[in-house]
Structures are given as structure tokens and as C-alpha cells.
Amino acid sequence: MPRLTGIFTPNIVTLDDAGDINEAELRRYTEWLIGKGVHGLYPNGSTGEFTRFTPEERRRIVAIMADQTRGRVPILAGAAEANVKETIAACEYYHSLGVRAVAIVSPYYYKLSPASVYAYFHEIGRNTPIDVTLYNIPMFASPIDVPTVRRLAEECPKIVAIKDSSGDLPHMMRMIAAVRPIRPDFSFLTGWEAALLPMLLIGCDGGTNATSGVVPEVTRKLYDLVMAGKIDEARELQYKLLTLFDAMLYSADFPEGFRAAVGLRGFRTGVGRQPLAPQQHEQLAALRNTLQCILSESGFADEPLGGCPPQSSAGTTPAEVGKIVEGVIAELKRRGIA
Amino acid sequence: MPRLTGIFTPNIVTLDDAGDINEAELRRYTEWLIGKGVHGLYPNGSTGEFTRFTPEERRRIVAIMADQTRGRVPILAGAAEANVKETIAACEYYHSLGVRAVAIVSPYYYKLSPASVYAYFHEIGRNTPIDVTLYNIPMFASPIDVPTVRRLAEECPKIVAIKDSSGDLPHMMRMIAAVRPIRPDFSFLTGWEAALLPMLLIGCDGGTNATSGVVPEVTRKLYDLVMAGKIDEARELQYKLLTLFDAMLYSADFPEGFRAAVGLRGFRTGVGRQPLAPQQHEQLAALRNTLQCILSESGFADEPLGGCPPQSSAGTTPAEVGKIVEGVIAELKRRGIA
């Protein structure tokens, strides 16, 4: 099998007004992503809020998307369940659906030692019928350190890749230096598109990037430019991508900003499963406006009716200003002051 | 309803050799805890590894324990599920079993803002048929800050308590100062028995303490001594409790040390659900020896066959020495050096 390469989209899940999976819209969104040129799909990732669905729902999401995709692009299915036994069962099911591989996040909630992280993935690696991508996201889950990646790569042929969302560039280099000599087929994917260009330049094979679910055209083009050695053009895109990424990531609890932006691309994302306080609804409305302005600059959305501020040459981005004002007003209201 | 008070035991779950729930042993353990004088039981806590069981298993654990308890002591049932809808359903089920209240951990994996934490608990508080205890454990889950506790206490009569495992004493005082004036029925329970005595002295109503599943005699006595104003005797017990707590907590990934200690009290705890690496099995064997020595000093276990070291007057406790030596040897082995 060739290495996993390219940009995979960790998609949000479209919901209906009752908060249930909106299958028709999920199919339409899947179709759109494929049409826009994403290299692969990645249901049940962090962006897909896998923890907020039941085991049955997680299976159904992958089944819908695999059915819609019909093998046109590879699917990486998030398969983490409550324990190893349940996770293996999920692996078997996803294998039966014909997806390319699964991605399994390191154990979370408890903070595990490297030895436990190793033992967990080793047990899975020995029993999975389908290729496994390790998923390192130290801000949310127990970290997978370099010696552990190296050891798993050495002992488990079924473990074929790591998705790393730490955003730490030297860490990525350390992993590549440790693993590539012994496993040339092992793939390194970054989950931190804020550094997508430099990650690709130091040897990453691609990324699983939530922003590709919002502007798949941009992430695809950035990837193609890097492959073609056009660094200057790629750098310009990377700076634009960072502005959008920051606005989506830091202006609302993840992944609400990404859900809002997908809505602006024309999809009914529905009511999220994490309840929001009244001031958060106001903040989201403001963020939506900011995102629409950012997207309209590149022609991915119409300008909002009220127009957009002149492109700030100042350090404060529109998203920042919006965030501050709403945050302030909401805080004052909450305290009963304003 | 009177305030929740006293020491609740967040119990481990006894498993069989296949890793399935060992119902007979769980009933025997429940019976033993009640007999030893714990004030209440707390299934599906962090000690009970709630994240490693399926939704069905979590329900079964509470059902078994409620059936065995038959109302002799109150049960606080961990009820956190994938999302609010599922959590409410669990609340309804536990309500039907007649437990005293549920405990719901703050959302984890994602790091949520105070507004989201508020919205989450507010939604639950408005829809639960059963009393709710908030569960704040910032090392594992999104923190519940003081204004959020205050606001939830003010707006949701069904929210009747908070279990706080931060171990931060002034934080506990800030919560008590903010909430007690408006909700005298609201209970404050500490999850950090390393500071149980001082927490009780500054106004806590009790605790949910994993150590009470190992030495329920000691935690009960400490509680009774504080209630009787016998601070000097209580202080002595608190220092002993700290030694045991540290050995169980810091010598193995939580909650393996607690599971090992429960085994030393005569229960078959079975094979844990989190796989262990070979060196971890060796470390656990050494820890078991250390714990047996600590427990034997107070008559809670026989001395191990090989005897125990003279009680260290040195800063390094037996648990520490054991931990260092095994850690070192295992590390050397792992690196192929020894």
C-alpha cells in the first residue's frame, strides 16, 4: 500500500433541528467536499465531535459517508471507543465498510504514562483487521511521545501513520527522523493547518485539517503549490489560511466556529450538541459576520448585508474586534451591569 | 432534603478474567463497604473508570449496587453520557432505581469555556428528575469556576452539591462563601483526601474519596474525629492517609494503585481494562508489596512474606524507593540497555 498522503477533511456532522444526524445534508456535504478536491475524508475526528455521539451514531456516520463516497477518495474513520475491546469491534465494522484505515485518538480523560499509551495501541495494533493511524492531540488527550511512536511503528505493521495535532514542528521532525528509516511506508499527517506549509516542507505527507472542510479549494491549492515547489505563492495562501483558522478556532468553543463557517458555504449544520449560553449565541452571530467577510474576500461567500469593515491593516483582526466587543457586552450583561 | 454529608466511596469495579463485570464480587465489595461504615456509595466515578465502560455497563453497575444496597446508604450515581440527551436519559434511569442523586462530571476532552460549562449543566439542571451533584476535576475535565457554581446553584434547585477534586483549599472556601448564603442546602464535597481534614475544618460537608474504598475504617474515623472536634487525633490519621494516598496515586497510572490496594483487602479486582506494558506489571507487583506493608502497619493486611523494610525515617517512602527502582530497570530494559 502506498503511504497516506494529501489533505484529509475531518468533517463536521450536519444535524437537524432536533440535534439528530441529518443524513441527506451529510451526503450533500460529502459530495461537495469530494467535488472540491479533498484527498480524503475523516469522519469521527475531533471536528466531528465524536465524543458527543453514541457508539451507534458513530458507526452510522461512517456508513453514510462510505456509501456516498463509493471509494472515490480514501476514508480515515475515527474508531476510538470506550475500551480496547469496543475499539477493535469498531475497527472490524469499519473494515467491513471498505474504508482505507481508522484513526484512533490516544486515551483521554485520564492522563496516561507513555507505557500505558504504548500498551493501549500495541493491543489494538495486534488485533485490528484494518490499518491504523495514531492520533496525537496533547491538548485533549494523553500525549504519544517519540519513542512510543517509534516502538509501535517497529512492532505493529498495521499501524501505518500518525496524525499529530500538537503543531510543534521540531516534534514532527523528531518523529520523522525516528521512524522513516525503519518504516518508509509510515505516513506523517499534521492536524495543525496554522503551520501546514512548513510542515509539508520539512517532510510531512499531508494533513487532516478542519479548515479543509470550509475552504477545500484553498487547502488543496496550498498542497499542490508546495508539491510544485512554488513556495512564495504557497506562503501567501498560508497567511490567509491562518487568518481564517484563527477566527474559527479562537472566537468560539471548538468546533462551533468551524460549524458556523460550513454553514456559510451553504450547508445546514443544525443545532449543535453542546448547549450554548445566550451570550454565546450572540457571539456566534458576530463571528458568522466576521467569517462571511473573510470568506467573501476570496469569493467564497457574499459580503454580509451590512457590508464589511475596510481590511484592517492593524494588528487587531476583525475577528478579534468582534470577539472583544461581544465578550465584553455579554460579560457585563451576565453580571447584571449592562 | 438534608444536605449530602459524610464520606462517599467512589468504588472500583470488580472484573473477571475476561474483563467483564464480576457481579458477585461487586455485590460482596458493596456489602463490605457498607459494613465498614461508609456514609454512601459512588459508582461510575473516575475511580470506577466510567469512561472505560459502555453506556449499558454503566447502567448495570449502578443497578447491581442499588439492588445490593437496598437503601441502607445513599448512592450517588455517575451519570455523564455522550451528550445532554443521553445524560438526561441516564438520570431518569437512575432515578427509577431510587438512588439519592447523580454526579455529573464537567464536559471533558474539549476544553470548554465557563459559558459552555454553565449552559451544559443548566440544560441538565432544568430537565433532570433527580438531584444533581456537579463534579469538578480540572486535571481531567473543563473546570467549573466559582461564578458558574454560584449561578447554577441560584437557578437550578435540582443541583444540590458539588464534588471538587481540585484539592485547592482557598477555591473551596470561595465556593462556600459564594453559595452557602443563597443555598444553605447545597453540599460541598472534596474529592482530594490528601487534604480531607483541613477541607472539613473550613466547612466541607464531606468527601467522595477513593481511599475510602481501601481503608473505609480510616476515612470514617477521621470524619468522626473532626465532627467530635478531636483535631490532634484527626491530624495523625490524616498524615497516615496521605502516605497511603500518595503511594496509590503516584506509583501507577490512576486508578491501578487503588485497584491493587482493594485486592489486598481481599477482593478479586480482575484484569483492568486499560492494557499494561510488561514493565508496568512488574511495577504493580512492587507497588502491591509496598501497599501491603503500609496496610499491615495498621493491621489492614498481613505483612508480605518477604517482610517489610524498617519504617523509613527518611524522606523517601517505601513506595518512592520501589517506584524508582522498578521505573529505572524497566526503562533500561525498554531501551535495550539492561
Place this chain on the structure above:
Amino acid sequence: MPRLTGIFTPNIVTLDDAGDINEAELRRYTEWLIGKGVHGLYPNGSTGEFTRFTPEERRRIVAIMADQTRGRVPILAGAAEANVKETIAACEYYHSLGVRAVAIVSPYYYKLSPASVYAYFHEIGRNTPIDVTLYNIPMFASPIDVPTVRRLAEECPKIVAIKDSSGDLPHMMRMIAAVRPIRPDFSFLTGWEAALLPMLLIGCDGGTNATSGVVPEVTRKLYDLVMAGKIDEARELQYKLLTLFDAMLYSADFPEGFRAAVGLRGFRTGVGRQPLAPQQHEQLAALRNTLQCILSESGFADEPLGGCPPQSSAGTTPAEVGKIVEGVIAELKRRGIA
């Protein structure tokens, strides 16, 4: 020599309008503190902004205070300088002034390993002519862990105490358990008055608490109540102390809040050495009002001319409200929005 006991005041340094040491006012403040019953004085602590003075100024501060005190209360002189050689020279100078002991903060800026921290204090401990107090403040400097304290206590008779500002109660118990059996003369002082009562109850000998420079009457009384076993009265004072401490600590960059409060007790504290932005001056004015209200409740200051809000039974304290409003307005101004 008996153990160091009681409440030592880490005093702020009174400055004149040019930012130079105001000797007359420093003498007056020293006199006032002694008159109010503090057990000892502690110049050149963190509250005293030792890092913001030159080596010559640090010596002068201690010289002035030692001259004013004339042995009526013991002085603990902060003696940390650029390196061991300079620190030893400072120890010799302070010894010549007749102070009781020096306090030496763990190396800061660089984050040192326990071995380096040990080597540093060991070198000082072997060469100092005067008793040394270790100063552990992990939020600002390299932490001093329990085995290091134990080892230094064992090997260096001149090291006679530790001031611990971690606020971690079980950590304090671990140190006491490790050191007291081998060094009954070793003293444990807490730097975290938010937990002064419980710290004293689990065995601390006293504290070095910045709040005692503002309300020496209260910290002294709290200490005396605990010594007399009057826990209920002491608890009430501890809650009040916490309110004041929180307002001073969290409403401005440390130690500006403490400097403002000392000003309200009638001392000219002068212009601080750390420059402030315009919005910070506004925030300090608001904080001063809040502190005046808190102090006036206990008769330590007159009510401000504008009066005070009714004592909030709500979770939001006056200090919090003030902080939020000013923070918000200043932020808006800074961004050019308001």
C-alpha cells in the same frame, strides 16, 4: 536557637516621587508594623520587589529596617543575589547587621532541575555565616521538591526553615513528614495566607504573609486564635482574610494591590518601579475604592466618600465587579472602540 514561629511581614518598600527609597516613611512603616504585633519582618521578599532594586539598594533596605527595629522582632532578610558568591557576600553583610536569618529564593529565570537546586543551596548552606530559610515559590522560581528539602535539612545545619508559597497543603504535609523527624528545629512557614488557618492546623510554624503588611491586626489575631484552639473564630477571620487577599492579588499585577492597600492604612508608598499603562492607573483607582470598602467594614479605613455598595450576598465580589468594568472599558479604549 528555637524554631522560627509566627507571622513575618514581607514588607513593601515605600518610595518617593522619583522612585527612590523613602527612608523616613520606611522607618515609620516598620515602626507601625512592630506596634501592630507582627512577629517578625521580612524585607527583600517578593512583595518587596527585590528584583527591582539594585544590590546596593537591597542592602540599604535591610540596614534601615534593622536599625529601626533594634532587635525588638526578628528580621528575615531576603539575600538572593546574581550568583552564589554574591549571595554569600550578602549573607555576610546581613549577618553583620544582626538579623535573625536570611531567606533565599530558589534560582529563577532558568528552570533548574532538582539536582541544580540542591547544589545551589548546598553551596550556600556550607558557606553562610547566618541561618538560611529556603524560599519555595514555584509560580516564579525553580521548585524545591520534598527530597531536596529533606536532603538540605540533613546536610546543612545552617538551613533552618522553608518558606513555601505554593499554597499546596498536602505538599506542606509531605515536607513536614519528611523533615521533622530528623530536624525538630526546622521551621515550616507558609507564604499563602489564603490557607493560613489550615496550614497552621496541619503543623506549620507560621507564615510570611504579605497581607500582614496591610492588616497586621488580623493575621496576628488569627494566629493567636489558632494557638488557643479557637477554630470557629479563626475560621471566620480566615474567610475575611481571603476576600481581602483575593482583591489585592487578582485585581492588579502583584504587588500593586498590596501597595495600594498599604497606602490606605496611611503610608505614602510612592510611585512603583514597574511602569503602568494608563488603563492600569484607572484600574488601580477602582481597586483602591474596593479595598477601602473592604477595610472600612472592619474599621481599618473610613468609607470612601462615594460610599460602598451593600455587602454583596452574590458570588461576584465588589472587587470582581470593579475589575470587570474597568478592564472592559480600558480594553475597548485600547482597541480604539470606545
Place this chain on the structure above:
Amino acid sequence: MPRLTGIFTPNIVTLDDAGDINEAELRRYTEWLIGKGVHGLYPNGSTGEFTRFTPEERRRIVAIMADQTRGRVPILAGAAEANVKETIAACEYYHSLGVRAVAIVSPYYYKLSPASVYAYFHEIGRNTPIDVTLYNIPMFASPIDVPTVRRLAEECPKIVAIKDSSGDLPHMMRMIAAVRPIRPDFSFLTGWEAALLPMLLIGCDGGTNATSGVVPEVTRKLYDLVMAGKIDEARELQYKLLTLFDAMLYSADFPEGFRAAVGLRGFRTGVGRQPLAPQQHEQLAALRNTLQCILSESGFADEPLGGCPPQSSAGTTPAEVGKIVEGVIAELKRRGIA
């Protein structure tokens, strides 16, 4: 004035056996660095242990190096002193020596808010006679956030650059995006050579990198390759640099590893000012051997007499193995076990 560009060397200070500045060796080292092609020099940086020298010594270090350099390369002199007044005085002195600019680290020890950091640098920026480089090193000092950099760049023409040692690549991009449009003369230097190549590729003007004091040939070549657009060759060098950097940084308390490596290039670095414990001396000896092997691979040192292990194709680097073994033995000894 053109922007600051290229690789500046934050040099260690050569000491004699008494721990005093070894002027002759410092001159010889300065000469060697210039001869090897560094673009500039940077005395009194973190690598130069500025905090461990007296104010007089800091001045003397710069005076010696400026005298030796005679304008052949620009000097960036670390000028942070106890407070703004002292810092301005140092700026004036360095200005009189004819150095190109000063570098001033953000206030440390206390953790300051962005407003205080702004006020501090603004006060300096208004009064300095010489150009100022901001120095952001959040692991040691109060962070300088993007809006603060932007605002200072806007208001203070004398502030002409930032050295950022966070190693956070998107953070560097955010600063460049915020400042470059309004201050095209403002320079961005990275202090994190683990990511030197990608930092240069996204727009950095250069770096101040301790590794350039050890292998100035390599950092210079890497810089030249990037400027020439030879990314593939540069990438190879970057991977080698990372191996050396990691060994120096993570095998001993900073900057002892760098001092040891400079010694291997033929300079008498002398006895460091931070005392070392016996086990640390053993660890340094082992590290020296490892570094000699790494340096000999590129011809920068002879192989050690005992030879070097075959180049590990494994994830564990020689430095790691050495570190583990010595750490373990030292720990066992320290605990009295081995």
C-alpha cells in the same frame, strides 16, 4: 538603517577557574566566531547567563567584545537591568560603545499582564538612545503578545526588532502579519533554531541561535542555502542541527550543554556559575562524549578515544541513552540504593 538580518550568536561567557570572566579567551572566542562567518554577536543573552553576572560584569562583557569586534559585525547587547532606570543607563553605556542595538528581555520573575509589559517597553522605547530589540521568551519571562508587539512597533520608532524564542511558528506569522505592513524596517528573529529553516521560509529575517556559537559553519550555511532557495539541502542540515540542539538542550540544565560543546570546539569555558551536584558532573562527562561523537560526524571534532557507537538508526539518540543511564545511576546513588 536596514533591517537586522542573519544569524546572531548569543555567546556563552568564558570563565577562569575562579569563575571570573576570562577576557583573553572571550576575545579569542569572539574572533573565532567572526572568522566562522556569524552575522552578528549577542552578549548578555540567556545563553550568556546574564542573570548570573553583576551589572558591572555585564557591561564589561560587552565592552570586551565590542573592543575585539571593532565594528566588523553588528553587536546586539543584552541590556536588561533591575528596573527601567537602570536599563536606560545600560542602553546609554552600550550606545557609547557603538554597538548596533540592545536586546531587552520581557520582565521576569513576576508574571506580568500584557498592559504592564507594554508599559515597561514603552517607557524604555521613549528614553533609549539606541535601537531596541524586544526579547520574547515565554518559558522564562512574561510573554509579549501580538497586540503588544504591534502597538510598540507603532508607537516607538526606536524599537526595531523582536527576538522570539517561543518556537511557535504560527505565532511568528501572526506577528509578521500584524507589524510588517506598518513597519517594513522591523525585524523578526527566531531564537528557536530547532525550527530555523521553516521560520526563515515563512518570513523571518534571521535568528539569534545558541547553536551558532557551537557550529557557526552550519547555521551560516543553512541560512545561505535558504537565501539561495536550496530547500532540500537546507532541510538536511536542519535535521542535523536538531539532533545537536536536542542533545545540548535536553541533557543538562541550560546552558551547560552549550558550554560543554563550545569547550569541544577548543575553548576553555571554565567553571560555570551555577553549582552542580556530583551526579551532574558525571552526566556532563557523558554528554561531552555524546556531543563529541555528533560533532566528529561532521568533522568539527575528533572522535573520542573510546570511539563512538554506530550511528543509531533507532529512535533513541546517543544523547538520550547517555542521559537515561547516568540519570538512573545518579538517582539510585542519591537514594542510597546503588
